[in-house]
Every structure is written in C-alpha cells, then in structure tokens.
Amino acid sequence: MATTTVPAQRPPQSSPGYGGGSLPFGAKLRAPGFYRAAWMMVLAVAFAFFITWIVRMSTGHSTFKHFIDGEAILTVSLLAVPLTFLVGIGGFDYWFYWAAGRKTRPEDHSSHGAYTWKDYFRINTDHKVIGIQYTVSSFFFLLVGGLIAMLMRAELAAPGAQFVDANTYNGLFSVHASLLIFLFVIPVFAGLGNFVIPLMIGAPDMAFPRLNALSFWLLPVAGVMMLLSFFAPGGAFADGWTAYAPLSTNAPIGQTFFSVAVQFAGASSIMTALNFLVTIITMRGPGMSFFRMPLLVWANFATSLLVVIATPFIAASQFFVLLDRALGFNFFNAAKGGDVLMYQHVFWFYSHPAVYIMMLPGFGIISEVIAVKSRKPIFGYRMMAFSLLAIVGLGFTVWAHHMFTSGMAAWIRIPMAITTAIIAVPTGIKIFSWLATLWRGVLHLDTPMLFALGFLTTFTLGGISGVMLAMIPFDIHVSATYFIVAHIHYVLFGGSLMTIFAGVYYWFPKMTGRMYDERLGKWHFWSTFVFFNLTFGPMHLLGLQGMPRRVEDYASKFSSLNLFISIASFALGLSTLIFLYNMVTSWRGGPKAVKNPWRGMTLEWQVSSPPPVFNFDKLPTVVGGPYEYGVPGAVHGTFAPTPTPAAAGASAARQVAGPNE
Amino acid sequence: MNKQRPMVLTIAAAVLAVAIGIVLSYVIHWFPVQASTQAHNTDRLYHVLVDASIPIFVLVVSVVLYCAWQFRMKPGEELKDGPPIHGNTRLEVFWTAIPAVILLGLVSYSFVVLHDNEKKPAREIQVGVTGQQFAWTFQYPPSVTGGKPVESDQLWLPVNESVRFGLYSKDVIHAFWIPAFRLQEDVVPGITVHYRATPDRLGTYPIVCNLLCGVGHSLMRAQVHVVTEAKFKEFLQSRAAASGASASTTVGAAGGATSSTTGTAAG
Numbered sequence: 007m008a009t010t011t012v013p014a015q016r017p018p019q020s021s022p023g024y025g026g027g028s029l030p031f032g033a034k035l036r037a038p039g040f041y042r043a044a045w046m047m048v049l050a051v052a053f054a055f056f057i058t059w060i061v062r063m064s065t066g067h068s069t070f071k072h073f074i075d076g077e078a079i080l081t082v083s084l085l086a087v088p089l090t091f092l093v094g095i096g097g098f099d100y101w102f103y104w105a106a107g108r109k110t111r112p113e114d115h116s117s118h119g120a121y122t123w124k125d126y127f128r129i130n131t132d133h134k135v136i137g138i139q140y141t142v143s144s145f146f147f148l149l150v151g152g153l154i155a156m157l158m159r160a161e162l163a164a165p166g167a168q169f170v171d172a173n174t175y176n177g178l179f180s181v182h183a184s185l186l187i188f189l190f191v192i193p194v195f196a197g198l199g200n201f202v203i204p205l206m207i208g209a210p211d212m213a214f215p216r217l218n219a220l221s222f223w224l225l226p227v228a229g230v231m232m233l234l235s236f237f238a239p240g241g242a243f244a245d246g247w248t249a250y251a252p253l254s255t256n257a258p259i260g261q262t263f264f265s266v267a268v269q270f271a272g273a274s275s276i277m278t279a280l281n282f283l284v285t286i287i288t289m290r291g292p293g294m295s296f297f298r299m300p301l302l303v304w305a306n307f308a309t310s311l312l313v314v315i316a317t318p319f320i321a322a323s324q325f326f327v328l329l330d331r332a333l334g335f336n337f338f339n340a341a342k343g344g345d346v347l348m349y350q351h352v353f354w355f356y357s358h359p360a361v362y363i364m365m366l367p368g369f370g371i372i373s374e375v376i377a378v379k380s381r382k383p384i385f386g387y388r389m390m391a392f393s394l395l396a397i398v399g400l401g402f403t404v405w406a407h408h409m410f411t412s413g414m415a416a417w418i419r420i421p422m423a424i425t426t427a428i429i430a431v432p433t434g435i436k437i438f439s440w441l442a443t444l445w446r447g448v449l450h451l452d453t454p455m456l457f458a459l460g461f462l463t464t465f466t467l468g469g470i471s472g473v474m475l476a477m478i479p480f481d482i483h484v485s486a487t488y489f490i491v492a493h494i495h496y497v498l499f500g501g502s503l504m505t506i507f508a509g510v511y512y513w514f515p516k517m518t519g520r521m522y523d524e525r526l527g528k529w530h531f532w533s534t535f536v537f538f539n540l541t542f543g544p545m546h547l548l549g550l551q552g553m554p555r556r557v558e559d560y561a562s563k564f565s566s567l568n569l570f571i572s573i574a575s576f577a578l579g580l581s582t583l584i585f586l587y588n589m590v591t592s593w594r595g596g597p598k599a600v601k602n603p604w605r606g607m608t609l610e611w612q613v614s615s616p617p618p619v620f621n622f623d624k625l626p627t628v629v630g631g632p633y634e635y636g637v638p639g640a641v642h643g644t645f646a647p648t649p650t651p652a653a654a655g656a657s658a659a660r661q662v663a664g665p666n667e
Numbered sequence: 668m669n670k671q672r673p674m675v676l677t678i679a680a681a682v683l684a685v686a687i688g689i690v691l692s693y694v695i696h697w698f699p700v701q702a703s704t705q706a707h708n709t710d711r712l713y714h715v716l717v718d719a720s721i722p723i724f725v726l727v728v729s730v731v732l733y734c735a736w737q738f739r740m741k742p743g744e745e746l747k748d749g750p751p752i753h754g755n756t757r758l759e760v761f762w763t764a765i766p767a768v769i770l771l772g773l774v775s776y777s778f779v780v781l782h783d784n785e786k787k788p789a790r791e792i793q794v795g796v797t798g799q800q801f802a803w804t805f806q807y808p809p810s811v812t813g814g815k816p817v818e819s820d821q822l823w824l825p826v827n828e829s830v831r832f833g834l835y836s837k838d839v840i841h842a843f844w845i846p847a848f849r850l851q852e853d854v855v856p857g858i859t860v861h862y863r864a865t866p867d868r869l870g871t872y873p874i875v876c877n878l879l880c881g882v883g884h885s886l887m888r889a890q891v892h893v894v895t896e897a898k899f900k901e902f903l904q905s906r907a908a909a910s911g912a913s914a915s916t917t918v919g920a921a922g923g924a925t926s927s928t929t930g931t932a933a934g
C-alpha cells in the first residue's frame with residue numbers, strides 16, 4: 007500500500023512494542039504497543055475477577071462457593087479491558103509521565119507521518135495519519151454494517167422465518183444501526199475533518215495531537231465491543247440502537263456491550279470535537295478570519311459545538327441503563343418509582359442533535375465540492391455559515407418530536423412540532439444556496455460532483471418526509487413504521503453517505519497522492535443512486551400501509567414489496583464493491599496526483615499530494631475568501647518564500663499546542 | 668427565442684411532473700381502509716402535505732437537471748470559471764421567508780387536525796387496553812357492560828361511537844397501533860396513557876404492537892372488530908357469560924399473528 011506522506015527520510019524512531027525494532031523481549035513488553043496491551047488486558051480480567059469476588063463476599067455471598075459470577079466479571083471486564091488496552095498501546099504515556107513528575111519525552115515528531123502500513127496500527131499523532139486511520143476503519147464498519155443489512159433483507163425477503171430467529175434478527179438491526187451511527191457516519195466525518203481541517207486553516211496539526219491519537223483508538227474498542235456482543239450469552243444487544251428502558255434494563259448481558267461501547271465511542275466524539283473547536287479557534291493561519299474559513303471548517307465547528315453539548319446526554323442515558331441492569335438502581339423501574347419516559351427524554355436530547363452531527367459535516371463537504379466543481383463562489387456564504395449555527399441552536403429544541411406517541415404530556419408536542427417545522431428553514435436555505443451556486447456555473451460532472459447532485463435530490467426527499475413527520479396527526483400513524491425507516495435512510499444514506507462518498511472521492515488525491523478511476527467512480531455513483539432509491543423508496547409505502555419496523559416477520563400482504571426491496575438492496579450492496587475495488591487499486595497503483603487536480607482555492611490544494619509531514623513548508627497567509635472563482639486574479643492564500651527563523655518562532659508561539667520545530 | 672428553449676422545455680417538463688405527481692398521489696393506495704373519523708382527517712392532511720411537497724421536490728430536481736444539462740463544462744472550457752456571483756440578499760430573504768410561511772401554514776393546519784382528532788365528544792365509552800409480552804387484552808368496565816367488568820383478547824367496538832382507550836403495560840413499553848384508525852400511542856409501564864378513536868366502518872382490522880418489546884414483538888397482534896350496536900351488546904353478554912366459566916382465556920399470541928396476516932379489510 008502506498009504511504010500517505012512524502013516518502014522523505016524516515017526519522018529515527020522505534021516502535022518495539024508493535025513488533026518493530028530489535029529490542030530484547032522484556033523491553034518490548036514494557037514499551038507502548040500491542041505486547042504491553044496484551045498482558046495488561048489479562049491483568050484487567052484478573053482485576054475484574056478479584057473485585058467482583060471481594061464485593062460479592064462483602065455483600066454476604068459465600069466466600070468460596072459462589073465467588074464466581076460470570077455476568078459481574080464480564081461487566082467489569084468490559085470497562086477495564088479497553089482501558090488497559092488503551093494504556094498498553096501508549097495512549098496515556100505522556101500524561102502519566104507528566105502527572106508522575108517524571109521526565110516527559112519531548113515531542114520529537116517521531117510519531118508523525120506514516121512510512122509503512124504498520125504505522126497506521128500504532129499510536130500516531132499526525133492528523134493526516136489519524137484522518138486516514140479514522141476513515142479506513144470507519145469504512146470497515148460500514149462494510150460490516152452493510153453486510154448485516156444484507157442478512158436482514160435476506161430474512162425479510164419473504165414472510166415467515168428464513169435464516170434467523172427473532173432474537174438474532176433483533177440483534178442484527180440493533181448492531182446494524184449502532185455500528186453505522188457510532189462507528190461509521192460520526193467518525194468518518196471526524197476522519198475527513200481530521201485530515202482536511204488543519205490543512206484548510208493553515209495549521210501544522212491539530213491543537214492536541216496526543217488527544218487526537220487517543221480519540222481514534224477509542225473507536226475500534228467500541229466497534230469490536232459491539233460486534234463481540236454477538237458471542238455474549240443471550241446474544242447481541244437486541245433492543246434497537248435506541249435501547250429503550252425497561253426492555254434494555256432487563257435484557258441479557260449483550261446489552262451491556264452496547265451501554266459500554268457507547269461510552270467509548272462517545273468519549274472519542276467529545277475528544278475530537280474539543281480538538282476541532284480549539285484548533286479552529288486558536289490555530290487559524292495569518293489572515294484566516296472566521297468569514298474566510300471554508301464552509302467545511304464552519305460545518306465542523308458547528309458540529310463540534312453540538313457534540314460537546316449533546317454527547318454527555320447519551321453517555322448518561324447508557325450509564326443509567328448500565329446501573330439499572332447491573333446494580334438494580336431502578337432508574338427506569340416503574341414499580342420502584344422509576345420514570346420510564348425520562349430515559350427517552352435524555353436519550354433523544356442527544357440523539358436528535360446527533361442527526362445534525364451526522365449531517366452538518368456533510369453539508370460542509372457539499373459546499374466545497376459544489377463551489378469547486380461549478381467554478382463559482384458559494385452563493386450566500388454568510389447565510390450558509392449562519393444557517394449552520396441556526397441548526398445548532400434549533401437542534402436542541404426539537405428532541406421530543408421522536409416522542410409524539412410516547413405517552414408524554416400532550417402539550418409538549420405543540421412547541422416541538424413548531425420548532426421541527428422551523429428547523430427546515432435553515433436547511434432549505436442551504437439547498438437553495440447550492441442550487442444558486444450551480445446556476446450559470448461551469449459544471450464539472452465528475453464523481454464527487456455527481457454524488458453532490460445526487461445528494462441534493464435524495465436529501466431533499468428525506469427533508470420533505472421529515473417535515474411531514476413534524477405534523478403530529480400524520481406522525482401518530484407512521485411513527486415507528488417503515489415510513490420512518492425510509493425517512494432515516496433518505497437522510498443518513500441519501501444524505502450523509504452521499505456526502506461521504508463525495509468527500510472521499512474529492513480528497514482521495516490529497517489523502518493518498520493518487521487519482522481514483524473516474525469511470526469506476528461514475529459507475530459507483532449511478533448504481534448507488536438507482537438502487538438506493540429502489541431500496542428505500544418503497545419503504546415509505548410499506549410504512550403508510552401499516553408495516554411496523556423492527557420485525558422479522560410480517561403480514562403476507564407486504565410480501566411482494568419486501569421481496570422487491572430485498573433484491574434492490576442486494577444490488578445496492580454489490581455497488582459498494584465497485585467503490586472498494588476502485589479505492590484499493592487506485593491507492594496501490596493509481597496515477598500520481600498533482601497537488602491541485604481540481605484547481606481548488608482552499609489551502610489544502612496548495613500543498614503537495616499527499617501533503618508534507620508538517621503540512622506547510624512555506625507559511626500560508628490568507629488574503630481573501632475561499633471560493634473566489636471567476637474573480638480575476640483572486641487567491642485565497644499566498645505563501646511566504648521561506649519562513650525566516652523569526653517568522654517560524656512567531657508561528658510556533660501562535661500555535662501554542664501545535665508541534666513546534 | 669432559441670436560447671430560451673431549454674428553459675421553456677424544463678419549465679414545461681416540471682409543470683407536467685408536478686401534475687403527474689399530484690394525480691398519482693391520489694391514484695396510489697397509500698393507506699389501509701379508513702375505519703375511523705380520525706383516519707379521514709389524517710389522510711386529508713397527508714394529501715395536503717404531499718401536494719405541497721411535490722412542487723418543492725420537482726423544483727429542486729428540475730434546477731439540478733437543468734444545470735447539469737445547460738451548464739455542464741463543454742470541451743474547451745476546462746479552465747473557464749463561472750461568473751463571480753456572491754449572493755443576492757433579496758433572493759435569500761425570499762427563500763427564507765416563503766418556506767417559513769408555508770411550514771407555519773402546514774403546521775397550523777396539522778394542529779387543527781390534531782384538535783379535531785382528539786377533542787372530547789359528547790358521549791364516549793371507556794375501554795382498557797393491557798399490553799404484556801406478547802399479547803393484548805381488552806377490559807370493558809361496568810360503565811360499558813352495565814354489569815360486571817368483562818375481559819377479552821379481541822377488541823370489539825360499536826360503530827360510530829367514540830371510544831377512549833386507557834393503556835396499561837404489565838412489563839415493558841408497547842405501542843397500541845390500529846393502522847385502519849391511523850392512531851397509535853405507547854403503552855408505558857407506570858403510567859396510563861389515553862387516546863380517542865371513533866370507528867366509523869364495520870369490519871375487522873389488525874392491531875399491531877409497534878414498539879419493540881422483545882423476541883415476540885412481531886407476533887404481538889390482535890384484531891379489532893367494529894360491529895353494530897346490537898352485535899356489540901351480544902359480544903358483551905357472551906363474554907360476561909363466558910367469564911363465569913373461564914375468566915382467563917389463554918391469549919394465543921401466535922393465533923393473533925395468523926389472523927392478522929389474513930386480515931381481510933386491511934387494504
């Protein structure tokens with residue numbers, strides 16, 4: 007596999023703990039890496055064994071007869087093992103040394119850049135490496151989640167039982183949604199943002215590179231935990247990604263895998279969002295005022311605000327479930343004074359903003375692609391930025407529209423319906439502004455642009471069905487039906503995933519230094535677009551006609567539509583293979599990319615493909631807006647010849663937390 | 668004139684698409700049969716929403732297609748840029764204000780429908796609905812039976828009589844959904860949830876649990892029989908008689924599912 011940084015001289019570095027280096031075995035066990043992680047994880051299981059024994063003994067269980075409780079050990083292990091894994095691979099080394107008052111290793115940049123594929127499998131503080139780690143591992147989980155969807159569609163191809171029983175089926179859709187939300191859409195945007203944002207704003211890295219590395223490694227932990235739940239006694243968590251109590255608080259141990267995995271995925275989100283906020287606020291290059299920032303940066307700024315405010319709520323909701331389930335706290339046990347509806351309020355207070363967390367970065371990608379590929383400035387740049395902020399504010403005022411039929415106090419529905427209708431206005435502004443940007447442009451209809459245009463149509467449909475769902479009497483009929491399944495896939499697949507594909511194709515040359523195959527890209531777009539609509543379009547009708555979601559069996563009158571949907575979904579799954587083939591072969595042997603294949607103005611296109619290890623060999627100074635296409639002689643940034651020592655010092659002082667020379 | 672032709676063609680195609688879309692929206696059988704007064708109101712709301720949505724959707728798609736057709740890069744334009752138009756305040760105010768007005772109009776109309784659907788009628792009967800994993804039971808209080816309370820695993824309702832359901836759960840959350848009525852509400856442990864329906868069409872319709880409640884969720888079905896006043900009285904009497912013999916009829920969850928799959932009047 008090609009590397010992603012300019013194959014410069016590899017700095018002296020050792021990663022003995024990951025299998026590299028030639029140290030004695032004892033030193034390898036002590037160095038950060040997988041060896042150390044392995045024995046520490048064993049230690050964590052022993053700790054779980056011991057602590058549950060002590061606690062059970064002290065609470066009256068027999069010391070020697072019933073001292074092993076599998077569930078208790080598993081629950082504690084789920085928390086302890088991932089933490090020791092992260093310690094083992096070195097995620098906390100620097101801070102531990104610092105906290106203990108020991109000599110910290112000065113930042114020697116040895117963990118910047120990737121020179122072999124192995125460098126992607128260790129703690130790496132380079133935002134470009136982390137961006138690729140994020141993106142590739144998210145796509146791994148997309149494929150797993152997609153395969154799970156294929157299994158579900160195979161089961162649903164005909165009424166009655168086909169391949170799986172009800173419990174397995176419930177596990178399949180729960181894991182499908184959880185993986186694609188927490189391990190694909192949210193992190194893949196964080197990955198693309200990680201790669202692109204520092205480049206776009208003229209920074210050498212993110213503000214907190216070590217935190218950045220840690221935030222990535224939390225993800226595989228969460229994803230592996232969700233997948234491992236299939237092997238738990240009683241099967242995978244099977245209460246949907248919504249995990250409504252009290253079903254979840256009485257579920258088999260698989261539920262705990264979800265409760266804990268969400269903590270790791272959520273912590274990762276929060277860390278990255280904080281990192282983005284600090285990076286965007288403090289590390290913009292000279293001249294990069296807020297209103298000269300590319301809209302992708304604005305979009306991630308808005309998203310990060312949502313993440314840091316909202317994500318603690320889902321963490322809380324799942325801690326409630328964990329405590330209820332493992333320790334009998336009775337938060338949601340109505341018979342003991344618990345409040346069942348409270349779970350839903352806390353859950354949706356995150357999970358509605360999460361919808362925008364999963365969409366706003368995509369809006370940013372679309373703005374980049376449409377401006378560059380239409381060769382025109384974004385129409386109404388400031389309104390585009392303000393509408394993002396409007397969505398951030400309004401996004402926190404609509405959560406109970408997921409609860410119109412929940413049995414909550416009836417009056418709450420009224421204000422929530424109004425805000426839900428109103429939140430469509432800033433989204434509409436964005437759609438119309440993109441259309442106006444296209445108008446009279448010079449449209450380059452290549453793969454990223456096709457995905458952007460496809461997005462405009464499918465996302466509009468998803469937005470429209472969303473507005474319909476704001477209308478309470480209509481929502482009362484279709485709530486929790488296949489109409490909802492259709493709606494969320496139109497906004498998350500037709501919305502988010504389309505923008506992700508657009509973004510991956512658009513920045514592929516920058517990230518890998520190679521060009522992708524345009525012809526395969528177009529095939530991928532058309533097959534995805536057609537089979538997406540054939541798969542999810544008919545689901546609207548199923549829901550209206552009365553088919554509930556989350557069922558492995560259904561009335562025979564729905565069978566022909568379901569068979570049609572299943573066939574279309576298999577074709578949709580196959581279309582992904584075109585994408586995979588294109589990505590893998592192009593990365594390995596595609597034509598070398600020039601630094602600016604799209605003639606983009608934003609800063610990431612002004613450096614080599616892939617960028618130098620510290621992004622900018624010459625300091626960028628921003629002198630104008632990011633999308634001044636068609637303005638004679640306009641540039642976004644200029645580059646000083648060679649940074650004088652004084653200028654380099656000044657820049658290091660400005661970028662306090664960045665790696666300094 | 669020739670220059671205007673693509674625009675004229677696109678507008679004509681868009682108008683045609685809107686017309687076809689609206690006609691289709693009335694031809695397609697979107698819903699199961701309407702078996703309650705609420706269903707008529709809700710379906711009307713749906714059609715208004717679809718009629719309002721079609722022009723907006725067609726507008727967006729037409730602009731995308733028109734741009735892709737007319738403004739795509741032609742050979743020799745590889746280095747050409749579009750005109751540097753940065754915005755137009757009037758246009759931006761327009762497409763902020765107009766959708767806001769449309770949305771507020773639609774949401775206001777939906778509140779009218781909601782109010783109509785939920786308003787208290789002069790006369791109504793009370794029926795208890797109990798959800799448990801994975802079956803429904805229905806309770807008729809003395810105010811309805813005129814004698815002892817009666818329980819049944821099938822829901823019987825008199826036609827053209829408003830009914831107020833009281834929903835109870837014995838375990839987890841369920842949702843009591845009657846697609847033919849276009850009505851549902853969650854059945855929540857610890858609280859009693861209510862909703863009203865006025866069945867207005869004789870027939871038998873599926874009752875569906877519409878909130879994931881465990882492994883038997885897809886089998887948690889029952890039926891509602893909307894019958895004449897006389898038949899309803901008959902039913903109550905027969906249940907009252909039967910309850911003396913075996914008060915707790917076994918509630919066949921699988922039987923409920925089978926009957927729902929063969930539900931005749933479910934459209």
